[in-house]
Amino acid sequence: MSRKTSRPAAGKSRRTGRRSPAAAAALIAVGLLFTGGAYAAVSATTANAQPAPAAASQSNVEDGKKLFQANCATCHGLNAQGTSDGPSLIGVGAAAVDFQVGTGRMPMQGHGPQAQKKPVQFTQEQINQLAVYVGSTAPGPSIPDAKYLDADGDAAHGAELFRINCAMCHNVAGAGGALTEGKFAPSLVGVTPAHIYEAMITGPQNMPVFNDMNISPEGKRDIITALKYQEKVGSPGGIGLGSLGPVAEGLFIWIFGLGAVVALTVWITAKSN
Template structure:
């Protein structure tokens, strides 16, 4: 009986290495958590800060935006609430001239910008102070030095069905449209992906990481700067516009020449 008890105790004893293994696992987990937190803080620190005057932004908002969006950003029958839209949505809407909206319609269209860059940043700072949301990205996201090939592939998968593979835009339902983005700045491309204006979906970091967004921006900037090797782009709308051009001007020209030759011979 005594021997059996000793055997059971021996079997129940933990290995002398167990404590060391547990300590090592704990250290690894602690180090991983610390590294992740440090990276998150670093990413936050790299974001472009807003230094504009909140007071100036409040005055501009009350004079130009509150009629539709409400004095406290609560919205009205003429415009949506701005709770949670953040600075980046204001930057996109105001710097492209979409806001203030000229008239009600299926969607806000681009028009001449009504505010200076400083006023736009002041408006963004005011809205951010009341309704925090997506903020300005780090400068590296907008530098155009990402993977152009990968960005072009991501654009074709996620964006081309609306914006056209050549980023020339296209028609949507109910009078809405995906705009041409061949003249859009890197910041506004990023803002559109993050805030999802009009009918555009929001691409969070779960859908497209910051590196993915950087690659897409790089591909679009490269496409904007690249000259068309084929001459006239015809809107880059594909074979429909090209075929129509050939039919009207090409075949029409041949018919005109044939009629001229026949008339001259007679």
């Protein structure tokens, strides 16, 4: 009695255990969607992105919108959407407005490598209204809480964080420094704690953004503490020479030190004659 063995068709055996190209593409799309959504959620949280404060009344938003359209819309658009002359402000948050307008950098007087600090053109109430309006357009970094601005943190820890993250541009003493293409890192001497904190979370000009994953709110408070302590103590080693580092010190020694040696030599020679 012969036994028959049935074999599956060749086409069927090839397909067994294989995924179709459409299934692989779908899995990749789902993975990318999940990863992108998780990253966006984490970024929004760590950047301290918050909508406008609840205390911001509709009247403040309307007043801020009128101020914006009268003074800022030429470059940034009537609805803060941006133009060819200025970037969109949707999502920059109230902190960016408080920093830029509160330091006089905005409105900008003219195009250049970067906005220059100048006398403030608005009252604090008007600045708050502008910040509330821009903050109402989309979630963004909000004005920091007062508890992080008291300059009463750990100065030693703040100095370490500053040396690691900020000193390469702002100088170890916070005196500022030159960058490329005519840009520069400004001096931090005399800058208010609020503006220092806002600069860290908004990244104005060439400055990177230090969100709460990079430097925690407590760490930012410590940096402010270190800077304000340094302002108060001054230069314990004598004349600071602008705190510009070894170049300024070497130039001082070369001009005045060497000049004094030459003058003393001439005086001794004349005395002996």
